[in-house]
Amino acid sequence: MRKKIGVLFRKTRKTTYRFERLQTCKHCHTYHVLWETHCEECGREYQPIRKLSAAVTRRYVQTRFLLLALLVCLAVLCAKTAAQLAAACGVGLLLLGLFVMIQKKYGSYERDAQFMSYLTQEQAAIRQALVHHLEDVGLEVKAGNIKEAYEKTREIAHFIDSDTIKIRKIMFLNHFILRKDMELELDTLVPSTYDKDFVAYLREVVKVQPSLVKKSVLEYVRRYKSYILLQENGEQLIGQVLGAALRMKPYVEQYQDLFVEFIDYIPKDRLLRLAKMIRTHRRAGWELLYAATKKRIDTQYGFDPDFAGVL
Numbered sequence: 001m002r003k004k005i006g007v008l009f010r011k012t013r014k015t016t017y018r019f020e021r022l023q024t025c026k027h028c029h030t031y032h033v034l035w036e037t038h039c040e041e042c043g044r045e046y047q048p049i050r051k052l053s054a055a056v057t058r059r060y061v062q063t064r065f066l067l068l069a070l071l072v073c074l075a076v077l078c079a080k081t082a083a084q085l086a087a088a089c090g091v092g093l094l095l096l097g098l099f100v101m102i103q104k105k106y107g108s109y110e111r112d113a114q115f116m117s118y119l120t121q122e123q124a125a126i127r128q129a130l131v132h133h134l135e136d137v138g139l140e141v142k143a144g145n146i147k148e149a150y151e152k153t154r155e156i157a158h159f160i161d162s163d164t165i166k167i168r169k170i171m172f173l174n175h176f177i178l179r180k181d182m183e184l185e186l187d188t189l190v191p192s193t194y195d196k197d198f199v200a201y202l203r204e205v206v207k208v209q210p211s212l213v214k215k216s217v218l219e220y221v222r223r224y225k226s227y228i229l230l231q232e233n234g235e236q237l238i239g240q241v242l243g244a245a246l247r248m249k250p251y252v253e254q255y256q257d258l259f260v261e262f263i264d265y266i267p268k269d270r271l272l273r274l275a276k277m278i279r280t281h282r283r284a285g286w287e288l289l290y291a292a293t294k295k296r297i298d299t300q301y302g303f304d305p306d307f308a309g310v311l
């Protein structure tokens with residue numbers, strides 16, 4: 001087995017929207033999704049994409065306001081009598097006032113709509129930036145910088161959801177010693193088909209950060225159970241994943257079949273927790289799980305004081 005290395009990952013940015021990760025160089029019309037602050041071509045500072053789009057929208061609103069003002073001026077100039085002039089001024093002011101009011105109230109919707117169409121227009125340039133970053137990852141791998149390769153792929157993966165990217169990330173991650181304090185991922189890595197490297201990663205990650213086990217992982221385990229069982233200690237791995245899933249009652253409910261089947265492989269402390277859960281949440285539909293848990297406790301921990309009177 002390859003020797004694993006200890007690493008300290010670069011902190012990732014948390015954003016509400018994916019597009020907030022996009023930076024752009026207005027001068028070169030290029031995009032950037034990594035952590036550089038200045039354009040590698042021209043050296044100018046990257047701008048957040050929203051800022052650029054806001055400027056586009058502002059120009060658009062200003063143009064419309066000017067057009068409206070021009071129309072009002074025309075109406076005023078065309079007025080022949082004092083009454084017409086008063087009407088033109090009155091209506092004109094009312095229209096301009098209305099325009100400002102509508103902009104204030106609904107401007108944000110318009111900004112969003114504009115921004116979406118702006119993003120659509122920019123798709124090709126954004127894709128080109130991602131391709132460029134992927135080439136960069138290739139160079140990092142060649143140079144043996146697996147940590148950088150992973151960190152870059154992690155950023156790119158926010159924009160490309162494919163098995164190829166996931167499997168690459170998994171392969172990189174399998175080079176590292178995983179720790180509790182690391183910012184690790186799991187459900188963003190679940191591939192659509194069976195992957196041995198993913199299972200190897202799952203085995204490591206479940207030991208250090210069991211809270212990462214979520215529905216997608218449980219689905220994966222259920223779907224590829226027969227493949228996992230072909231691996232060395234496959235049963236133990238499933239038992240550990242289930243032990244981690246125990247923290248959420250709905251998971252126990254939804255994956256009861258797995259719990260029943262692999263009850264003998266759930267680690268002792270987790271089994272105790274499961275037994276306590278079953279005791280406090282006895283409900284219809286849990287009979288099989290109750291019976292399986294009780295059977296294992298009776299046969300294996302019959303004289304263990306930890307389990308005395310639990311079930």
Ligand SMILES: [Zn+2]
Binds near residue numbers: 026042
């Ligand atoms: Zn530039």
